[in-house]
Amino acid sequence: MGIVAKIIGLANKGVTGLGIAALGVLPLIVFYDVTARYVFNAPTIWATEISIYLLQLLVFLPMGLLLGENSHIRSTLLTDKLSPRAQRALHLLSLAMVALLAGCITWLGWKLTAHSWHQSQVSATLLAIPLWLPNALIPLGGLLLLINALGGLISPPAEFK
Amino acid sequence: ADSATIRVAYNLPKDHATGLYFETLAKKIEELTASTALKLKVRTFPNGQLYNDTQLPDAVSTGAVEIGQMNIGFMNGPGTESLRIWGLPFLYNSWEALWATEDNPAFKGAFDRQFGKFGMHMLGWVQYGLVEFYASKPIALPADLKGLRMRAFGVDTSMLIRDLGGSPVSLSSQEMYQAVQRGTIDGFITGPTSVYSRKLYEVTKHGTDIGINYLSFMATANLEWWNKLPDDTRKAVAAASDIAQTTARERAKEDDRIAKQHLKELGVSVSELSPEQRQQWVDASKGLYDAYREKAGTEGAELLKIVEAADRQQAAK
Amino acid sequence: MDFLTIGVLLATLLLFLLLGVPVGFALGLAGVAAILTIGPSFLIQIPLTITKSFSDVVLIAIPLFILMGEILYRGKVGQQLFDTANVWLGRLRGGTGMSAVFAFTFFAAIVGSSMASVLTIGKIAIPEMEQQGYSKRLTYGLTAVGGSLGILIPPSIPLIIYASLTDVSPGQVFIAGFLPGFFIAGLLAAWVFWKAPRTSKAPAFNFRKACRATLHSVPDLLLPIVILGGIYAGIYTPTEAAAIGVIYALILTMAVRRTISLRDLPAVLTDTLKSNAMLLTIVLGALVFGSALTLIGLPQMLAEATQAAAMPQWAVMLMFALIWLVMGCFLEVISIILITVPVFFPIAQAVGIDPIWFGIFMVINMEMSVITPPVGMNLFAIKSILPNETLGAITRAAVPSLIILLIGLVVLWFFPGIALLLVRHAI
Ligand code: NA
Ligand code: NA
Numbered sequence: 001m002g003i004v005a006k007i008i009g010l011a012n013k014g015v016t017g018l019g020i021a022a023l024g025v026l027p028l029i030v031f032y033d034v035t036a037r038y039v040f041n042a043p044t045i046w047a048t049e050i051s052i053y054l055l056q057l058l059v060f061l062p063m064g065l066l067l068g069e070n071s072h073i074r075s076t077l078l079t080d081k082l083s084p085r086a087q088r089a090l091h092l093l094s095l096a097m098v099a100l101l102a103g104c105i106t107w108l109g110w111k112l113t114a115h116s117w118h119q120s121q122v123s124a125t126l127l128a129i130p131l132w133l134p135n136a137l138i139p140l141g142g143l144l145l146l147i148n149a150l151g152g153l154i155s156p157p158a159e160f161k
Numbered sequence: 162a163d164s165a166t167i168r169v170a171y172n173l174p175k176d177h178a179t180g181l182y183f184e185t186l187a188k189k190i191e192e193l194t195a196s197t198a199l200k201l202k203v204r205t206f207p208n209g210q211l212y213n214d215t216q217l218p219d220a221v222s223t224g225a226v227e228i229g230q231m232n233i234g235f236m237n238g239p240g241t242e243s244l245r246i247w248g249l250p251f252l253y254n255s256w257e258a259l260w261a262t263e264d265n266p267a268f269k270g271a272f273d274r275q276f277g278k279f280g281m282h283m284l285g286w287v288q289y290g291l292v293e294f295y296a297s298k299p300i301a302l303p304a305d306l307k308g309l310r311m312r313a314f315g316v317d318t319s320m321l322i323r324d325l326g327g328s329p330v331s332l333s334s335q336e337m338y339q340a341v342q343r344g345t346i347d348g349f350i351t352g353p354t355s356v357y358s359r360k361l362y363e364v365t366k367h368g369t370d371i372g373i374n375y376l377s378f379m380a381t382a383n384l385e386w387w388n389k390l391p392d393d394t395r396k397a398v399a400a401a402s403d404i405a406q407t408t409a410r411e412r413a414k415e416d417d418r419i420a421k422q423h424l425k426e427l428g429v430s431v432s433e434l435s436p437e438q439r440q441q442w443v444d445a446s447k448g449l450y451d452a453y454r455e456k457a458g459t460e461g462a463e464l465l466k467i468v469e470a471a472d473r474q475q476a477a478k
Numbered sequence: 479m480d481f482l483t484i485g486v487l488l489a490t491l492l493l494f495l496l497l498g499v500p501v502g503f504a505l506g507l508a509g510v511a512a513i514l515t516i517g518p519s520f521l522i523q524i525p526l527t528i529t530k531s532f533s534d535v536v537l538i539a540i541p542l543f544i545l546m547g548e549i550l551y552r553g554k555v556g557q558q559l560f561d562t563a564n565v566w567l568g569r570l571r572g573g574t575g576m577s578a579v580f581a582f583t584f585f586a587a588i589v590g591s592s593m594a595s596v597l598t599i600g601k602i603a604i605p606e607m608e609q610q611g612y613s614k615r616l617t618y619g620l621t622a623v624g625g626s627l628g629i630l631i632p633p634s635i636p637l638i639i640y641a642s643l644t645d646v647s648p649g650q651v652f653i654a655g656f657l658p659g660f661f662i663a664g665l666l667a668a669w670v671f672w673k674a675p676r677t678s679k680a681p682a683f684n685f686r687k688a689c690r691a692t693l694h695s696v697p698d699l700l701l702p703i704v705i706l707g708g709i710y711a712g713i714y715t716p717t718e719a720a721a722i723g724v725i726y727a728l729i730l731t732m733a734v735r736r737t738i739s740l741r742d743l744p745a746v747l748t749d750t751l752k753s754n755a756m757l758l759t760i761v762l763g764a765l766v767f768g769s770a771l772t773l774i775g776l777p778q779m780l781a782e783a784t785q786a787a788a789m790p791q792w793a794v795m796l797m798f799a800l801i802w803l804v805m806g807c808f809l810e811v812i813s814i815i816l817i818t819v820p821v822f823f824p825i826a827q828a829v830g831i832d833p834i835w836f837g838i839f840m841v842i843n844m845e846m847s848v849i850t851p852p853v854g855m856n857l858f859a860i861k862s863i864l865p866n867e868t869l870g871a872i873t874r875a876a877v878p879s880l881i882i883l884l885i886g887l888v889v890l891w892f893f894p895g896i897a898l899l900l901v902r903h904a905i
């Protein structure tokens with residue numbers, strides 16, 4: 001069990017690092033594109049496309065991280081009125097539902113990634129990036145969500161114990 | 162007889178020529194399959210409601226919808242090389258040359274063969290209409306394009322703009338109006354119908370009349386679904402597509418004529434070119450043809466021959 | 479597709495929400511359930527929809543605006559703006575409140591969301607107003623509504639999403655948000671003038687001091703000009719303006735004011751990463767749910783029913799406003815927009831509502847939804863800056879301020895020209 005928590009912790013740390021890097025680079029790329037277009041009259045062929053992949057990374061990967069911290073936006077209207085015991089039960093139930101969805105996202109995202117891999121699809125731009133790469137962010141994000149949900153099921157946060 | 166509901170998705174509004182194709186297709190499929198082994202009920206999803214240009218190839222080939230609109234501009238990678246003939250500029254000299262080419266069984270067969278590799282069956286051609294340059298500065302000859310920031314969509318228009326000396330800019334369609342108005346970009350490649358319907362004539366006062374593309378999209382069906390259809394149902398669907406194809410062709414040609422006339426009345430000046438001037442455009446895009454021949458090999462060469470024959474025949478008329 | 483299916487789906491969604499499943503995932507699960515009513519083979523729609531939606535350039539603005547808001551918040555730019563307004567207005571009756579209204583309005587022209595506004599300006603303005611003896615009703619109400627101006631006055635994330643869903647120009651809906659935003663700010667100022675206590679403990683007004691303070695604030699005051707000016711000068715698109723804003727905010731706080739050091743940056747980025755993912759997870763869930771509803775045919779059915787009923791324009795708008803009001807109690811702004819706009823927009827067009835005005839009408843309704851309990855993001859934001867106050871007390875105090883937005887909505891409803899004036903005579 002300790003090892004599971006360790007793996008999840010490590011994965012989340014990796015996501016945080018990657019996310020910070022992506023977030024730091026994003027404004028620079030967009031700023032560079034504006035400068036290249038307006039000042040040098042030579043817009044880049046890559047800035048928009050790379051920004052979109054960074055956006056996707058920033059959506060898909062940190063979902064699990066937030067679940068692990070229990071900081072996703074949710075309604076506590078009903079749960080606030082319940083006993084700690086009932087709160088704990090509902091928390092576990094809700095994690096199980098998220099795990100179900102995470103499994104779905106991982107499996108379906110994997111199918112789409114495999115599809116773009118088998119067809120050797122590349123993006124329809126001058127950059128022509130292999131599409132399985134950005135598509136793989138979906139199953140990866142799903143997987144991170146899944147392990148955080150399962151981790152929460154195995155060892156729920158202290159406030160519910 | 163059995164019955165089933167199928168889904169048809171496309172990217173443009175119902176009242177556009179391409180929308181007319183899909184709505185006619187839906188109506189005719191319901192009519193013509195009524196007495197076949199499998200009676201089909203059709204639900205259409207216009208306007209990219211369900212999927213847009215970028216997702217439709219995956220949506221049809223994975224069976225997320227049964228029939229959809231294919232825009233080759235948003236497909237790329239192995240297997241699409243010969244299909245790229247679709248985006249070559251100045252390919253056809255007239256609507257009739259386009260239609261003769263599309264009706265050639267070898268031409269359509271080549272497309273169907275390639276689509277088969279992506280898990281799709283080619284149903285028919287979906288006429289979009291003409292595609293021209295529109296900009297805030299007059300564009301008459303290739304040299305006028307030098308240094309202009311032009312909005313591109315998909316890989317083919319990007320290559321065209323780059324090869325002719327402009328800078329392709331990617332921009333979402335809803336930012337186009339303001340981007341041209343404020344000079345963020347200088348112009349774009351699109352059809353007269355879209356310049357008219359999106360009120361882009363308010364900000365782009367100059368157009369061309371060179372027929373960069375006589376553009377068609379394709380309608381494809383999920384291959385697995387298609388192969389499972391009873392024979393008579395499959396024939397009925399194919400017949401429905403043929404009817405829809407003809408209807409959309411006539412509408413597209415007429416809509417373009419009306420839109421061009423409206424644009425003229427609204428003060429969009431159009432550069433009318435002599436045959437020699439048009440030849441300058443053709444010469445300037447030679448690099449794209451060379452690249453196509455190199456990548457598409459013998460199959461590409463065959464397709465180009467079919468087009469050339471159709472052009473010659475029309476020129477002789 | 480029938481009413482029973484839809485009823486079951488909505489009940490499922492509501493149940494998930496009540497059980498405390500995070501909003502984004504509750505929406506996603508309801509979407510999965512909806513697709514399953516057609517067949518499991520259609521589930522592939524989920525990753526397809528996700529990639530399609532997050533390939534829209536326009537959405538890149540969201541993390542960028544959040545990042546800028548975070549930098550400005552940490553860099554205490556809000557304090558600077560409030561203080562500057564206060565040296566001019568502090569002595570007037572309700573001066574502190576008017577300074578807060580000014581700071582909220584000004585900040586609204588910099589950031590794209592309502593929560594960022596509440597957190598940044600509210601944090602400064604609430605203690606100042608309480609010190610002047612303002613009632614809770616006035617203090618919290620003004621903060622809740624003032625913060626909500628962040629989504630009406632451009633730039634605005636909800637308007638960006640609206641534009642991306644409807645193909646309306648983001649630049650044009652942005653322009654349309656100005657005057658309605660100023661109008662509602664004016665209503666707030668009038669409310670403060672009417673209700674603020676008479677006694678004022680502000681220091682005496684000193685013209686030279688006021689000028690000096692203003693001069694000192696020039697770099698902060700330039701922010702909206704940099705962001706919006708660049709858009710209207712055609713240097714960059716509304717999407718790109720967000721990146722320019724980030725760069726400017728960094729220069730302002732790190733080089734000019736030195737309120738943020740290099741060492742603070744990882745924390746700024748981490749917080750942004752989390753707020754962004756929090757918001758976009760809801761967007762993702764809403765997209766899956768919305769596209770699933772499209773697949774089962776709800777939008778089409780609703781559109782047909784409205785057309786068949788031949789409802790007049792006012793009745794259609796009233797129906798939308800009521801649906802938004804109810805949804806607004808339980809859902810977050812972005813998810814409401816993503817679910818309803820694809821359904822409502824074609825209906826609105828069919829009855830001849832101007833698409834730009836419709837966007838503004840929608841956003842004013844959304845301003846109400848961030849204040850209505852139980853799920854009101856501005857209420858949560860106020861709670862997070864006042865840890866010792868209960869959410870119930872905040873809610874009771876803030877909810878009456880909805881009347882301000884309601885007055886604004888009704889006036890604009892009768893005079894949509896207020897929204898369209900600047901668009902028609904484009905600057
Ligand atoms: Na704003
Ligand atoms: Na609410």
